[in-house]
Every structure is written in C-alpha cells, then in structure tokens.
Amino acid sequence: MLDLAEELAGWIEEGREFAVATVVAVGGSAPRGPGAALAVDSEGTVIGSVSGGCVEGAVYDLCREALRSGQSVLERFGYSDEDAFAVGLTCGGTIEVLIVPMTGRARTVPAAALSAAARREPLALARVARGPAELLGRALLVRPDGTGEGGLGGHPDLDRVAAAEARALLEAGRTGAVDLSASAAGWGSSRAESGGGAHCPGGLTLLVESNVPPPRMIVFGAVDFAAALVRAGKFLGYHVTVCDARPVFATRGRFPEADEVVVDWPHRYLRRAGTDARTVLCVLTHDAKFDVPLLTAALRMPAAFIGAMGSRRTHEDRARRLRSEGVTEAELARLRSPIGLDLGARTPEETALSIAAEIVALRRGGTGAPLTGAKTPIHRDGRAGERRAVA
Structure with missing residues (x-):
C-alpha cells in the first residue's frame, strides 16, 4: 500500500x-x-x-x-x-x-502512515493479514526510533512483538510477511479465560511494509558510459551519485539527471559517504590509480553490488594489484568484473542496460539466461517477499 x-x-x-x-x-x-x-x-x-x-x-x-x-x-x-x-x-x-x-476510525493509522510515507519519512506499517476476523486489517505504525501509533487489538504483548518485527524489517529496508505463533504474541489459556482481547490459538500473520529512502547507486568515473548508467539507475529507482576526481568532467551539465555530482578522489569520497547493504557501486574508470584504492576500500564495506568496467586483461591486472594491497580471495570474490551481462553491448546505452541487468539479476537471484526454453521460474521469491516466522 x-x-x-x-x-x-x-x-x-x-x-x-x-x-x-x-x-x-x-x-x-x-x-x-x-x-x-x-x-x-x-x-x-x-x-x-x-x-x-x-x-x-x-x-x-x-x-x-x-x-x-x-x-x-x-x-x-x-x-x-x-x-x-x-x-x-x-x-x-x-x-x-x-x-x-x-x-x-479504521483509516486513522494507515492515513498517518501514508502521509508520512508521502513525505519520504522512514517507517514500517504492520497490518494483520491473516487471523481472527475482528483483527483483520488492524494496523500498527512503527518509526525507526521505536515510537509508533495504533495497535493490533489483541493481547498487549502482540503489539510489542509486532513492533519489534516491523522495526527489524524496516532496518533491513524490506517488506514481507511475519507469522506469529500464539506463544510469540503472548496468547495463552489464561488470557483466553480472562475474556480480554482476542484469543488466537493458531497465531496470525502480519504484513509489514517498509518505507525507506531509495537505495544508492554510486557511479565512479565521469565518462559517457556513466551518463547512460545514471539514466538507467534513476529508472530503477536509485538515488544516483557520480564521483570523479577530475572537475572538468564531473559537472552538473554533463550529468543533469544525477542526484549528486561529486568532485573528489573516489576512495576518499567512498569512505566519507559510507555504504549499506543496499548500495550499488559501479566503477567505470578502469584506471589503476583510481580503481585500486577505491576497490580496496569498497570490497571491505557492505554493498549489494560492486562492479568494475574493463577488459578481461584489465581485470586480471586489477585483481593482481588488489591482492598486493592485501585484498583477500573472499573479498575479491565480491567483485563483478568485467561488469555487466553478456548482451553484446557496444554503445553507452547498451552497456548501461547490460550493467543494470546484472544488478537486477544479482538482486533477484536471476541467471541472466534467456527465458525461452528455460525451466527455471520466471518470478523468484526474493528478499522483497521474505517471510519470517516467530515461534
């Protein structure tokens, strides 16, 4: 919603x-x-x-x-x-x-969540999706600081457990279902005998929707390929930053669709900006003096995707230099290089499509193979549809 x-x-x-x-x-x-x-x-x-x-x-x-x-x-x-x-x-x-x-009154909490989400405020909205008819649709709004509004209408412990689960999904930036057992929500025979609240011996299911800032894509290297990748990143919903140490190339005029254009040494900017588990890093410079210090730092930071442009020979040379800087084989295995899927891309736009396709495939668990004749599922269950069970 x-x-x-x-x-x-x-x-x-x-x-x-x-x-x-x-x-x-x-x-x-x-x-x-x-x-x-x-x-x-x-x-x-x-x-x-x-x-x-x-x-x-x-x-x-x-x-x-x-x-x-x-x-x-x-x-x-x-x-x-x-x-x-x-x-x-x-x-x-x-x-x-x-x-x-x-x-x-049923719209009070959802209305607050919708208004806050429209203002781009981070929040999670937990609603009863499966359970007793009298609880169906009840809503609880949870903010990152733990404060919230509303309630699910059952045992008081239900709101406490629901808020904790919602906050965990919010911190991960994910939306999904949470299955709560009767014991997890504090329901028991004594509660049922007291006549207070709803007794749910089979437990219930919550849908938790997270509203978080868009994930970041940082494109290093203010080149023509970067301009096309910026457009692809925006299309996919990323907050896109272009970073290059050369002020003559890293200009707003060359990258009007980027959210930010930063003039700085890539590794220095990356350490200052930081990353999280949803960040996508695309290194398009294929210049060792930029790439090696940048990737040495990047491969030791959280990120959803780290890719670098260059030929296979460039990749081998880059990998050798990274090993000499102390990058381990496990860290190096995180690097997607040469970046992109094999689409036969030539132009900047085709190359951007190739890179974007690899990012989506890695995020969703796709193979990148043609669907024609394939036996694998078209739609895979991924993190966006994660289901949690709380016993």
Missing part, C-alpha cells in the same frame, strides 16, 4: 473514502510481490495494480464490496486448470490479497 502513498495521501486530504487491496503473500510465478496495491474510491476511481492485469477486475469488485460492507477480507487467487478463463492468475502462481476499507 505504501507504494501508492502520494496518491492515497492526496485522496485522504480530499476527504475521499476508499478501499485498498494489498498483496500479502505470493507463490510460484506471481507477477507482483507483497506490498503491491490497488485502491478504489467511492466513485469507482482506481489506481495501482496487484497482478499486472490477471485479477484486477475481481479485486476491484472486492474493494467496492468492502466499501459497502465496511468489512476487511483476505482473498486468494490462483490458476484453475479446470477453467482457464475463471478469475485467476494465468501465469500459474498464487497471490493472497488483503482488502481493507479505509473509512472512519
């Missing part, structure tokens, strides 16, 4: 009532992952998508019904061999969709 934050925050400001359908679980070759959402207002206006078109009509009708009834519902969609034209996913996967009417 947070992927529609700007639009839905606008609807809230306008006083519209609406229902939101959010993917909470996927299986097999499902087109979209957990957190993907579709919203319908009381006038029938629709935004977003949960399946890329396969079941949008049925989900639209469920949203309209939720607005009429005021009740949340969890619906499962899958492929039907008996009737290929039935409502379902023709791609062969399954998805579970939570439909929640955003009306009255």
Whole structure:
C-alpha cells in the first residue's frame, strides 16, 4: 500500500473514502510481490495494480464490496486448470490479497502512515493479514526510533512483538510477511479465560511494509558510459551519485539527471559517504590509480553490488594489484568484473542496460539466461517477499 502513498495521501486530504487491496503473500510465478496495491474510491476511481492485469477486475469488485460492507477480507487467487478463463492468475502462481476499507476510525493509522510515507519519512506499517476476523486489517505504525501509533487489538504483548518485527524489517529496508505463533504474541489459556482481547490459538500473520529512502547507486568515473548508467539507475529507482576526481568532467551539465555530482578522489569520497547493504557501486574508470584504492576500500564495506568496467586483461591486472594491497580471495570474490551481462553491448546505452541487468539479476537471484526454453521460474521469491516466522 505504501507504494501508492502520494496518491492515497492526496485522496485522504480530499476527504475521499476508499478501499485498498494489498498483496500479502505470493507463490510460484506471481507477477507482483507483497506490498503491491490497488485502491478504489467511492466513485469507482482506481489506481495501482496487484497482478499486472490477471485479477484486477475481481479485486476491484472486492474493494467496492468492502466499501459497502465496511468489512476487511483476505482473498486468494490462483490458476484453475479446470477453467482457464475463471478469475485467476494465468501465469500459474498464487497471490493472497488483503482488502481493507479505509473509512472512519479504521483509516486513522494507515492515513498517518501514508502521509508520512508521502513525505519520504522512514517507517514500517504492520497490518494483520491473516487471523481472527475482528483483527483483520488492524494496523500498527512503527518509526525507526521505536515510537509508533495504533495497535493490533489483541493481547498487549502482540503489539510489542509486532513492533519489534516491523522495526527489524524496516532496518533491513524490506517488506514481507511475519507469522506469529500464539506463544510469540503472548496468547495463552489464561488470557483466553480472562475474556480480554482476542484469543488466537493458531497465531496470525502480519504484513509489514517498509518505507525507506531509495537505495544508492554510486557511479565512479565521469565518462559517457556513466551518463547512460545514471539514466538507467534513476529508472530503477536509485538515488544516483557520480564521483570523479577530475572537475572538468564531473559537472552538473554533463550529468543533469544525477542526484549528486561529486568532485573528489573516489576512495576518499567512498569512505566519507559510507555504504549499506543496499548500495550499488559501479566503477567505470578502469584506471589503476583510481580503481585500486577505491576497490580496496569498497570490497571491505557492505554493498549489494560492486562492479568494475574493463577488459578481461584489465581485470586480471586489477585483481593482481588488489591482492598486493592485501585484498583477500573472499573479498575479491565480491567483485563483478568485467561488469555487466553478456548482451553484446557496444554503445553507452547498451552497456548501461547490460550493467543494470546484472544488478537486477544479482538482486533477484536471476541467471541472466534467456527465458525461452528455460525451466527455471520466471518470478523468484526474493528478499522483497521474505517471510519470517516467530515461534
């Protein structure tokens, strides 16, 4: 749902009532992952998508019904061999969709989360996706400092455990489901006998959506290939920085689409800027005086991807120099070089596509092989759809 934050925050400001359908679980070759959402207002206006078109009509009708009834519902969609034209996913996967009417008091916490997300504030929104009907759709907003709003309506320990799990996913920048057992949430026979709160002997499932700043892509080397890669990085949703020690090349005029253009020695800037587990580092200089100190530092820092441009001969020379600087074989194994997938790329734009394709493949666990004739799944379960179980 947070992927529609700007639009839905606008609807809230306008006083519209609406229902939101959010993917909470996927299986097999499902087109979209957990957190993907579709919203319908009381006038029938629709935004977003949960399946890329396969079941949008049925989900639209469920949203309209939720607005009429005021009740949340969890619906499962899958492929039907008996009737290929039935409502379902023709791609062969399954998805579970939570439909929640955003009306009255039920919208208070989601509205706060949507407004904050639209302002680009980091937060996690935990909602009950599977469990007792009276808890379905209940929401808890959690901020990085541990403060929050709302509650899930069960045992007091439920909010405590949910907040801890939501904060863990927020710190990792991930969205996913969390399965809570009855004991993990503090439910037990004494609680049920007391008559307070909801008793859930089978536990429940939370969908935790994280809203975090976009991941960073740092492109080292203010060359023509970098200009094309900046455009590709922005297209993929990265905050893109170009860094080069040569002020005549590292200019805003040459890289108007970059978020930042930095004039500094690459290794010095990298140490100052720091990295995290989502950072992508692309070294396009293929000049030893820049590459070696930069990669020596980079290979010892957290990063999602570290790649360097150059021929195979350049790579061998670079690897020899890095070993002489004390880089271990385990550290060197993190380096993707020569950077990019084998697409036969020649132009800067084709090369940028090759690099972007490798970044996506590494992030999603893809092989880079043609899908035609392949037996591997088209859509893989990745970190974005991670499921956690808390016993």
